[in-house]
Amino acid sequence: MSDVLELTAAQALERISAGELDRDEYFDVYAQAAAGDELGAYLWRAEPGSANGTTDGPLGGAPVAVKDIFCTEGIETTAGSRILEGYRPPYTAMAVRKLSESGGRILGKTNMDEFAMGSSNENSGYGPVRNPWDRERVPGGSSGGSAAAVAGRLAPWAIGTDTGGSIRQPASLCGVVGLKPTYGAISRYGMIAFASSLDQCGPLTRDVTDAAILLRAMEGRDHCDSTSVGIEGGVALPSRTDLKGLRFGVPRELSADAEGIEAGVTEVFDHAIEQIRELGAEVDECELPHSSHGISAYYILAPAEASANLARYDGVRYGLRSAAAADAEGGLGDGIAPAETELVSMYERTRAAGFGAEVKRRIMLGTYALSSGYYEAYYGRAQRVRTKIAQDFATAFERFDYLVTPTSPTVAFELGARAENPLAMYMSDYCTVPMSLAGLPAVSIPAGLAAPDDGGSELPVGLQIVAPAFGETGLLDAAHAVEGAIGFDNAPPGSRS
């Protein structure tokens, strides 16, 4: 049965339709694989033989790994945070409900950076995730568990969330496909909020067709999320094998001139551009002049929104509660500024105990940016930069159908390499943040392998393709053609048994 682990979900579903594979067997093969997880990809796994729920619908009983940021009724949901340890939500997120209604069955909850804040999965409160291509390296983040599970044959496919690159960057580092849909394509109801104007759910899969299948199952308007609008006309399955008549733009700022881009990444990217040309597309350079300010704007706006969203973790309604300080020992700076009341002391101590270092840093950054006297200088300014970045894309799409960039400036880095330098970690999102700020759909597909600048064995490099808002059908169709031409073998070394 181990060959089943090599199939894309669409291929497995074809076998099921042909009577060559049993639905429960398909689930159990993966439940068993997940039970042997050595990557730290899962926080919760379904028992083999425990598959239940409907198998009617386009997902035909297929197992799906779900990032632990999605509320699942009765199943512990922590968003990678100790502050939510043991939390069993009273309801299920809309995206997961829609997967279940389409015949998908939850295989497990995947590890992630705490509250989706991170680019390496090292910020999880439950331990890091390892990259199946090299276990001493990170899988990317924040959907690192989902990406590692799909690449490491521990799940056929998975869902994650992307706020500034959290689906695309780990997909790139693990050699799988990762799609961030247009903001508003999928309901955010029940998806634990990080930065509400940016958060979007999407699939991580072995190929582009599987991504389209999951997107179709999840997109749509939901009255529980007033920002969800769905994708008008739905999503067609991709079939394109050439790019004739299409114009591709290559923004210099996010490719050759991208900050910290590795030589190996540039080489694979340039080769992919040649292949796009050979498929019949016109390719030309273009400009996104404000995109180099994307990281600055993002690391004000996202923490600002996070500081408000995470105010809810106060030890009252769910999760951890720490006791109030009994005396003047409690308070800020080891008692220099004791809390005025027991209630405030309880809040401050709960949050101090429950949040990890990166989450604290972002709450502080966001609170500062929104505080009186600094609001206009930081938050207001960042919102205006966001407008300029969105305008840059609008201008580029007057000339081009799609834009292409490397997904990540580097291949997977070593565990710990950026852990002590927040800014270096933030730069991991250099090529993915501008699309998030503009709300645009973007997909990362594996483009080849490259050695890191500091040497070592070859690791996956992702190619990011970007489309105008709600252009998912065309985007996935174009990605399908490029994927066919590249012919990437997505099996990490040693994964085949």
Added chain:
Amino acid sequence: MIDRDQVLHVARLARLELTEPELERMAGELSGILDHVERMNELDLEGVEPTSHVVALENVLRADEPRPSWPRERVLDPAPDPDEGAFRVPSPQA
């Protein structure tokens, strides 16, 4: 650029108890990040409208019809200290 007193002030606003070493580290790290962010000051943003949201939506409305809400127990179940149908908290006066 951001000093210890400012960190203390912001930590109080954020309801986050910080230890002395955390205070020191936070001041350094936030200053480093803000230094980078201030590159935005190079840009002329005069007259540029701020973007708070990318989807052009206004007033998404629905009919104002009562629907059943969740039972009280279901909402209280995950709470650390539910008591007599409510969330119990330490005194806001003590």
